[in-house]
Amino acid sequence: MEGEAAVLARQLARRFGSLPEWARARLRQADAAQLETWADAVLEAASLTDVLGSPPNPH
Numbered sequence: 001m002e003g004e005a006a007v008l009a010r011q012l013a014r015r016f017g018s019l020p021e022w023a024r025a026r027l028r029q030a031d032a033a034q035l036e037t038w039a040d041a042v043l044e045a046a047s048l049t050d051v052l053g054s055p056p057n058p059h
Contacts, residue, residue: 004035008042016048022055023048 005027013019019027030038038051045051 004032004039005030008035008039011039011042012048012051015042015045019048020055023052026052 009019009024009027012023027035027038041051049055
């Protein structure tokens with residue numbers, strides 16, 4: 001799964017720019033099914049949050 005997360009992180013960064021820490025953390029914590037869903041979503045998403053969801057609330 002670590003390899004899948006690394007490839008997805010690279011795809012996301014190429015499409016949307018440098019990844020914030022919350023996005024990197026979400027990728028590290030994801031299971032195989034979630035990574036696969038995000039890998040499909042990156043092809044048509046308009047933004048990083050369209051793929052990974054909203055960043056965590058800072059409160």
